[in-house]
Amino acid sequence: EAQVTQNPRYLITVTGKKLTVTCSQNMNHEYMSWYRQDPGLGLRQIYYSMNVEVTDKGDVPEGYKVSRKEKRNFPLILESPSPNQTSLYFCASSLGFDNEQFFGPGTRLTVL
Amino acid sequence: AQSVTQLGSHVSVSEGALVLLRCNYSSSVPPYLFWYVQYPNQGLQLLLKYTTGATLVKGINGFEAEFKKSETSFHLTKPSAHMSDAAEYFCARLSGGYNKLIFGAGTRLAVHP
Numbered sequence: 001e002a003q004v005t006q007n008p009r010y011l012i013t014v015t016g017k018k019l020t021v022t023c024s025q026n027m028n029h030e031y032m033s034w035y036r037q038d039p040g041l042g043l044r045q046i047y048y049s050m051n052v053e054v055t056d057k058g059d060v061p062e063g064y065k066v067s068r069k070e071k072r073n074f075p076l077i078l079e080s081p082s083p084n085q086t087s088l089y090f091c092a093s094s095l096g097f098d099n100e101q102f103f104g105p106g107t108r109l110t111v112l
Numbered sequence: 113a114q115s116v117t118q119l120g121s122h123v124s125v126s127e128g129a130l131v132l133l134r135c136n137y138s139s140s141v142p143p144y145l146f147w148y149v150q151y152p153n154q155g156l157q158l159l160l161k162y163t164t165g166a167t168l169v170k171g172i173n174g175f176e177a178e179f180k181k182s183e184t185s186f187h188l189t190k191p192s193a194h195m196s197d198a199a200e201y202f203c204a205r206l207s208g209g210y211n212k213l214i215f216g217a218g219t220r221l222a223v224h225p
Contacts, residue, residue: 042116042215043213056211058211058212090156092156097206097211098163100146101158101213103148104155106154
């Protein structure tokens with residue numbers, strides 16, 4: 001089944017404790033992206049990647065890092081999480097920029 | 113600045129009634145436009161998209177949207193609401209740089225008996 005998977009689905013952590021949210025897609029898509037969803041703001045892009053080893057900032061990249069060492073994986077790293085990063089995070093992938101983006105199920109992160 | 117505006121954060125309709133969710137975009141050129149649906153505790157699922165060509169776009173689950181350049185609108189409609197349509201709906205456009213989707217704030221649709 002074609003899908004985007006994210007782990008973990010739920011995470012509660014404390015300020016400053018490094019964490020990684022994994023994202024994997026099995027559709028051989030070149031383009032991958034991370035969004036955060038906050039009430040009243042819709043989804044905002046954090047980082048995106050056009051292919052292996054090619055990444056760039058989105059609208060809200062502060063406090064986040066990404067890497068793209070393999071085509072299928074695009075982890076999101078929070079080196080020192082803060083409470084304002086409490087949010088619902090989505091990974092997405094697509095064949096190209098103007099193609100349909102397939103979304104993962106989301107990761108709900110709470111930073112205390 | 114490129115933006116997407118969804119009028120009404122909450123819409124409530126009766127089962128069987130018309131569903132109309134409004135979306136306006138700002139752009140000097142026709143953009144690629146999308147409607148996504150998010151069911152509780154799930155990711156986003158594409159309902160329909162407009163790229164070029166026919167301005168009336170049909171999507172899944174009986175939804176359709178019409179691209180109106182003169183009004184810079186892309187409203188989503190469904191003739192008859194079903195209880196299973198209760199969800200949050202997001203209008204989005206592809207950015208000018210084609211590197212991301214720009215989302216509206218979302219409209220939560222409630223369907224009551």
